Amino acid sequence: MNTTFSTSSSLNKEETPLNQFLQEVSALTKRLFLQLIRRPSTLIAGVLQPLIWLVLFGALFANAPVDFLPGGMEYGRFLGAGIIVFTAFSGALNAGLPVMFDREFGFLNRLLVAPLRSRSSIVVSSVIYISTISLLQCFAIMSAAFFLGYGWPSEGGVFLVFLTLLILVFAVTALSLGLAFILPGHIELIAVIFVTNLPLLFASTALVPISFMPAWLGWLAAINPLTFAIEPIRAAYSSSTGLGSVLIQAPYGDINGYGCLLILSLLTIGLFLVTRPLLNRKLI
Amino acid sequence: MLLVELHNLEKSYGSVLALRKLTLEIPKGTLFGLLGPNGSGKSTTLRILCTLLEPDSGTVTVAGENVLKNPRNIRSKIGFVAQEVAIDKILTGRELLQLHGDLYHLRRNYRDKRILEMIDRLDMAEWIDRRSGTYSGGMKRRLDLAAGLLHEPELLVLDEPTVGLDIESRSKVWSLLRELHTEGTTILLSSHYLEEVDALSDQMAIIDSGKVIAQGSPSELKKELGNNRVTLKVREFSNQVEGEKVRQLILGIRGVHDVVVNTSQGFSLNFFADDSDSLSKMRSDLNEAGFGIFSLSESRPSLDDVYLKATGKTLMDAELEVSSKRDFKKEAKQSMR
The missing domain is CATH 3.40.50.300 (P-loop containing nucleotide triphosphate hydrolases)
Structure with a gap:
């Protein structure tokens, strides 16, 4: 059996760099999905948790006065957008954990001794994986909200929901992967996730509008990235407001839907630019 | 190449x-x-x-x-x-x-x-x-x-x-x-x-x-050491001073080289002898100086002898020495990327 002589036919040399890159990305993505399918508990919990939020939190304010929210909106309908964004945010914030475990167990070394066309395939596969899960979770929440009588996005609204979510997920995944490469271990990463998660939820418009908040918290909510994702999605659920209308009445001025998406996109680009050198330091 | x-x-x-x-x-x-x-x-x-x-x-x-x-x-x-x-x-x-x-x-x-x-x-x-x-x-x-x-x-x-x-x-x-x-x-x-x-x-x-x-090559390295690897004990339990004395004594014998006092084996002497003449000379010299021979064993040189010759300690000793100094947590961090 001939096993040792390196022949040029053995490698995909005639393939273009792009094809090699795609081969890496699909192999790494496949690994992540195999893990998910064989250990589905995270996905099941990831879908159940937001549904519980939606039901319990929705019920908490079910008997609020009719003009409780601006425009007489039902609380459950108001809350839906917040839960969708918060779920996607938490999921993406955890994106760094598998990479951190790969670092700790030495599996990452396996990837790093391989002649990867670009080591960003490790990042891309994580983004694909997290995005898919987020969209699945989002779809589950939207369906649940529909059956609870909280409505369904207007025409083109579903597209807007998914677009907004993806931009947010890219940003947070970049952040989390960056952290996974600079923090010393998973304990520290989990600590960061823990400290970031709930405060960002409460200091956003996920649960109540800015008008409810004391001035200082209103300021925080008006610069919180979650708010910029929540409001366009909320608009997608409303028949009267479009992307052109003012969605955030921030202390520093009014922002419409396009403004929200622009700010979110700039944040994503910024985070990828900041994270890049962190990744490159480890991933030459 | x-x-x-x-x-x-x-x-x-x-x-x-x-x-x-x-x-x-x-x-x-x-x-x-x-x-x-x-x-x-x-x-x-x-x-x-x-x-x-x-x-x-x-x-x-x-x-x-x-x-x-x-x-x-x-x-x-x-x-x-x-x-x-x-x-x-x-x-x-x-x-x-x-x-x-x-x-x-x-x-x-x-x-x-x-x-x-x-x-x-x-x-x-x-x-x-x-x-x-x-x-x-x-x-x-x-x-x-x-x-x-x-x-x-x-x-x-x-x-x-x-x-x-x-x-x-x-x-x-x-x-x-x-x-x-x-x-x-x-x-x-x-x-x-x-x-x-x-x-x-x-x-x-x-x-x-x-x-x-x-x-x-392993055989070259071993051959360089000579034909016989000898372990000598003058008493069952010797000490550093006595070991050193014996070392000085046999160092001068022709055909004997690389004499080491092996502290981990009761201060026995490890050395290499090129032929049997040098060994019989050693016996008579020891006798003259009033040392007995508790044990004497000969073997072919091993890689451990190569290591011992180069570093003055056996591989096992070196291993024990570092194992007490090693920080495995630190090493795990080093290998993390």
């Missing part, structure tokens, strides 16, 4: 110097053994060669190419089997091999053909489709070897390939390495087992405190 050239490698972790101007040259087609106690810099050397680590200074050349400048080209030529067996427990062995093949850009049908060859060769058919989390140490190591060999590397690098393995798995690994060697693959393996390096390698280097202290 040299396949691997490491020149003047230096590497430190904080204040700890791991490599001090290490230079190593590996001819194509050899099975090269890197012998040294734990913590001597073997793993660091291999990690630098496999592009996992950048040296502070020095050059690394594989097949004429500068590894530090163009790591990607080298990676496809090297198969690395690391010491710590990190596998994704949730994947089956076959899926892990497929992942490897894809990361090395093998064409799909070629990849699958190679996987079948490896399953056959390493006798993995029975368990390859089971999740790797259920594998024993020997099975994991075989899977790791298969992964390292999948892309037909010019150079196979193994870090302590048989550490912690049962005898059966060990002999499987040994015979595979021998086969690969006869087929022409250049193999570099590190080990702190003397027998392993002695039995397998045709060229070897002894590495201690981050530098190469002896290099050659």
